Amino acid sequence: MADSADDDAFRAQLDALIGAPVGTGRPSVAPDPVNLPMIRHWAAAFEDRNPVYTDTEYAATTRFGGIVSPPLMLQSWTMATVEITGIRERGGSPVATAGTSPLSVLDDAGFVGTLASNSEFEIERYLRPGDVISSTTVIESISDEKQTRIGRGHFVTWVTTYVDAAGAVVGRQRFRILKFAPAKTS
Amino acid sequence: MSFRTLEWAAVRVGDALPPLVIDVTATVIVAGAIATRDFMPVHHDRDYANAQGSPDIFMNILSDTAYSSRFLTDWAGPEAMITRIAVRLGAPVFPGSVLTYTGEVTATSRSGAEGVVEVAFRAMNDLGEHVSGTATLTLPAG
Numbered sequence: 143m144a145d146s147a148d149d150d151a152f153r154a155q156l157d158a159l160i161g162a163p164v165g166t167g168r169p170s171v172a173p174d175p176v177n178l179p180m181i182r183h184w185a186a187a188f189e190d191r192n193p194v195y196t197d198t199e200y201a202a203t204t205r206f207g208g209i210v211s212p213p214l215m216l217q218s219w220t221m222a223t224v225e226i227t228g229i230r231e232r233g234g235s236p237v238a239t240a241g242t243s244p245l246s247v248l249d250d251a252g253f254v255g256t257l258a259s260n261s262e263f264e265i266e267r268y269l270r271p272g273d274v275i276s277s278t279t280v281i282e283s284i285s286d287e288k289q290t291r292i293g294r295g296h297f298v299t300w301v302t303t304y305v306d307a308a309g310a311v312v313g314r315q316r317f318r319i320l321k322f323a324p325a326k327t328s
Numbered sequence: 329m330s331f332r333t334l335e336w337a338a339v340r341v342g343d344a345l346p347p348l349v350i351d352v353t354a355t356v357i358v359a360g361a362i363a364t365r366d367f368m369p370v371h372h373d374r375d376y377a378n379a380q381g382s383p384d385i386f387m388n389i390l391s392d393t394a395y396s397s398r399f400l401t402d403w404a405g406p407e408a409m410i411t412r413i414a415v416r417l418g419a420p421v422f423p424g425s426v427l428t429y430t431g432e433v434t435a436t437s438r439s440g441a442e443g444v445v446e447v448a449f450r451a452m453n454d455l456g457e458h459v460s461g462t463a464t465l466t467l468p469a470g
Binding site for chain 2: 183188189190192193194200205215217224229260262268
């Protein structure tokens with residue numbers, strides 16, 4: 143068991159991460175503008191027949207005034223284009239990432255497990271074809287150590303802010319993971 | 329095909345949403361992962377998933393939120409706008425299971441020309457609760 147001076151030093155390390163960018167620190171710009179072919183692909187995959195996503199004539203009669211992107215596609219537009227070769231070797235990461243993750247502090251302290259716990263979206267406006275979206279992600283909070291059913295760990299929340307070409311916020315996502323020390327089986 | 333948007337004034341606290349039942353196959357999981365641009369191999373490669381200690385590929389989180397939004401707008405209609413959605417993640421979804429979304433209205437209010445509806449929902453499968461969540465929608469209220 144660490145003594146309290148060690149605990150304080152570790153908490154200070156965690157506090158230093160609050161506000162730190164996740165990823166490169168530069169905005170992730172969508173490789174393509176919001177577009178109907180990708181919307182149609184999404185709507186087909188989820189069998190979502192909402193006509194405001196794919197029916198131009200119908201969408202024009204609604205309060206949206208035209209085709210809009212499904213609101214939960216927000217997260218997909220700015221994701222990096224996958225590099226298939228090497229994806230296994232990268233542990234499933236879709237692209238090679240440069241530098242170390244800010245969360246390596248937790249890995250180094252034995253909290254090597256990762257479990258997604260919550261995903262929350264605030265939608266300011268629905269996106270339209272042609273919108274070019276970019277996003278930035280920062281760590282919003284890191285909890286004190288908690289005992290959970292899968293082991294001791296810290297809940298880490300990051301917030302991604304999505305903006306349009308004019309810089310107006312179109313939505314936010316909060317994503318919470320548990321970084322945990324896998325319980326020892328003895 | 330005709331589409332109807334809910335009349336906000338007719339929505340009552342306690343109204344149940346029509347359940348959304350998804351017969352989950354490997355195709356459902358892979359189609360959802362790729363349509364959301366999520367190429368993590370655990371969502372399409374069973375060998376890889378096995379090596380990670382998972383009995384099979386499993387549904388990705390972006391599909392969970394996608395189905396959650398479909399569940400809400402299948403009920404509320406094309407004029408509905410989702411302004412907030414929050415899900416807590418639970419049991420995984422593997423091929424061969426049936427995922428059932430249910431939910432009910434927890435609050436209604438009016439904001440200018442818009443009616444606001446709050447919904448609480450969950451999706452269950454054979455392993456338990458897959459997601460539980462809350463959402464806020466707006467409807468034109470004249």
